Amino acid sequence: MSEAKPRDYTKEPDFVKKIVESLHPERMYLKVKEIIQETPSTKTFRMVPTKGKLPPFRAGQYVNLFVKIGNVLTSRPYSISSSPTKTSYIDLTVRRKKGGFVSNYLLDNVKVGDEFETTGPMGQFYYEPLTDGKNLVFLAGGSGITPFMSIIREVVERKLDLNIWLIYGSRVPEDIIFGKELEEIAKKNKNIHYSVVISEPPEGYKGLCGFLTRDIILNQIGDTEGKTFYMCGPEAMYNFCDAELASLKLPRRRLKREAYGPPDDVTLEPGWPKGIKADDIFTVEVVGKKTFKARAGEPLMNSLEREGIVIPAVCRSGVCTTCRTKLVSGKVFMPRTVTLLEADRKFGYIHPCMAYPIENIKIRI
Ligand SMILES: Cc1cc2nc3c(=O)[nH]c(=O)nc-3n(C[C@H](O)[C@H](O)[C@H](O)COP(=O)(O)OP(=O)(O)OC[C@H]3O[C@@H](n4cnc5c(N)ncnc54)[C@H](O)[C@@H]3O)c2cc1C
Numbered sequence: 149m150s151e152a153k154p155r156d157y158t159k160e161p162d163f164v165k166k167i168v169e170s171l172h173p174e175r176m177y178l179k180v181k182e183i184i185q186e187t188p189s190t191k192t193f194r195m196v197p198t199k200g201k202l203p204p205f206r207a208g209q210y211v212n213l214f215v216k217i218g219n220v221l222t223s224r225p226y227s228i229s230s231s232p233t234k235t236s237y238i239d240l241t242v243r244r245k246k247g248g249f250v251s252n253y254l255l256d257n258v259k260v261g262d263e264f265e266t267t268g269p270m271g272q273f274y275y276e277p278l279t280d281g282k283n284l285v286f287l288a289g290g291s292g293i294t295p296f297m298s299i300i301r302e303v304v305e306r307k308l309d310l311n312i313w314l315i316y317g318s319r320v321p322e323d324i325i326f327g328k329e330l331e332e333i334a335k336k337n338k339n340i341h342y343s344v345v346i347s348e349p350p351e352g353y354k355g356l357c358g359f360l361t362r363d364i365i366l367n368q369i370g371d372t373e374g375k376t377f378y379m380c381g382p383e384a385m386y387n388f389c390d391a392e393l394a395s396l397k398l399p400r401r402r403l404k405r406e407a408y409g410p411p412d413d414v415t416l417e418p419g420w421p422k423g424i425k426a427d428d429i430f431t432v433e434v435v436g437k438k439t440f441k442a443r444a445g446e447p448l449m450n451s452l453e454r455e456g457i458v459i460p461a462v463c464r465s466g467v468c469t470t471c472r473t474k475l476v477s478g479k480v481f482m483p484r485t486v487t488l489l490e491a492d493r494k495f496g497y498i499h500p501c502m503a504y505p506i507e508n509i510k511i512r513i
Pocket residue numbers: 210224225226227228240241242243244245247248249250251252271291294295406407408409410411412413414445446447450463464465
């Protein structure tokens with residue numbers, strides 16, 4: 149029997165490129181097909197492709213959504229909340245942030261038919277069967293429910309053999325996103341456990357109240373043995389839960405956390421220099437391009453975008469390294485969650501998405 153001749157892909161670079169681009173597109177071109185009001189402060193934007201097909205993604209991943217607001221071209225990452233089993237659309241579920249630039253714009257202005265550009269699906273906040281085991285504890289805060297929703301929907305639809313304990317912290321009951329669907333899922337699927345913890349309960353509220361404490365977590369899950377923890381939510385939740393989880397002595401590999409953007413008030417971050425206020429103004433010189441003034445308390449990337457200088461960005465949380473930029477002189481503050489390569493630290497590279505000027509600075513893009 150003659151063996152099939154191996155295909156020589158080096159002779160077909162366009163073929164390979166096409167396959168790679170369809171699986172990992174740099175950009176996706178999407179149109180809003182439907183808008184679902186989830187809660188008074190949250191909407192889901194159901195997006196369909198205007199060109200080609202959607203690429204596959206792993207439940208838990210996000211896209212960076214580009215928006216032009218006035219003269220400013222900016223972007224924000226949003227986790228995909230729909231299941232990867234739905235291949236004709238992706239859902240982005242956006243919660244209003246008080247004073248937030250993009251979330252308010254999306255919630256107040258976007259209509260069915262509006263078109264957007266996003267990155268392809270990104271991020272590593274997903275279930276990894278090789279390392280994560282079969283027992284998963286999901287700690288969600290506010291809009292941080294979105295990646296978990298995608299994972300849970302997939303687990304239910306594909307009947308995956310996993311046990312999930314979702315503990316969802318919300319300020320008030322009206323803010324709970326996907327509450328009805330989650331209750332239904334937990335009722336019908338013995339392997340999905342769902343509990344809500346309300347931090348500002350209305351009078352007479354009978355459920356769990358407060359924050360996601362060690363005791364509340366243990367009461368819901370029994371013990372930590374063989375369980376992998378995932379955490380997604382606002383900065384304040386991480387600070388609180390980190391301290392609570394520390395006493396559980398989880399091995400590091402058993403705790404995954406999603407990045408969630410810049411802190412609400414960077415001056416409260418550990419290491420912020422004494423004597424510098426959020427409203428202090430410093431000069432930013434972009435070599436060969438422009439010099440302008442920027443606030444210390446605002447991520448440098450936002451100030452740059454306002455000046456019409458757009459740096460490629462994906463996570464906007466200081467972890468993906470896409471926006472890596474050379475700091476020629478001066479100092480910036482970067483919160484401890486920013487992950488810089490040792491070589492970048494040594495040779496003066498910064499991540500402008502989470503770098504705050506604390507002196508007059510000069511950068512090269
Ligand atoms: C991986 C990932 C997934 C995410 N998924 C979701 C999701 O599914 N749903 C969701 O609702 N959100 C999600 N987010 C958060 C989202 O990306 C945005 O951060 C959120 O919508 C707020 O954006 P905004 O433009 O409204 O607020 P911004 O205006 O960006 O404000 C956010 C913070 O940036 C700083 N800042 C920005 N501009 C200024 C300024 N002019 N002066 C001072 N400080 C400033 C402040 O610290 C402020 O608190 C996710 C974030 C990440 C990183």
